[in-house]
């Protein structure tokens with residue numbers, strides 16, 4: 001299994017959620033976060049400007065899927081969240097050792 005952590009622009013959440021659901025994703029965690037990337041939260045940096053970091057609101061998605069589904073989920077997020085402007089977000093993919101559905105005791109791929 002893989003854990004896909006994605007940050008997206010908040011206004012893209014519903015479009016990304018619908019696209020993921022249509023592609024077979026059945027569950028996800030959604031968190032309102034603040035963060036910054038390469039631009040430190042600034043849309044433009046001027047020469048000589050005093051260094052300061054601005055945190056920008058983003059949505060963080062945590063999605064656990066089988067190995068076979070992971071590439072498709074990444075592509076769906078990438079294609080749906082993209083505006084082409086700075087701050088479109090990042091996608092990280094991590095290995096997951098185990099998953100358990102508490103109600104049934106199912107484990108591994110059967111639990112996600």
Ligand SMILES: Nc1ncnc2c1ncn2[C@@H]1O[C@H](COP(=O)(O)OP(=O)(O)OP(=O)(O)O)[C@@H](O)[C@H]1O
Pocket residue numbers: 007033034035036037038039056058085086087088089090
């Ligand atoms: N290296 C990183 N590690 C963890 N989180 C990150 C990292 N870079 C960006 N993020 C998260 O992703 C969000 C969006 O980052 P952002 O899209 O601005 O990345 P970027 O590399 O600056 O790309 P762009 O140049 O398109 O803006 C940030 O607000 C932060 O929450």
Ligand SMILES: [Mg+2]
Pocket residue numbers: 036037038039040086087088
């Ligand atoms: Mg950025």
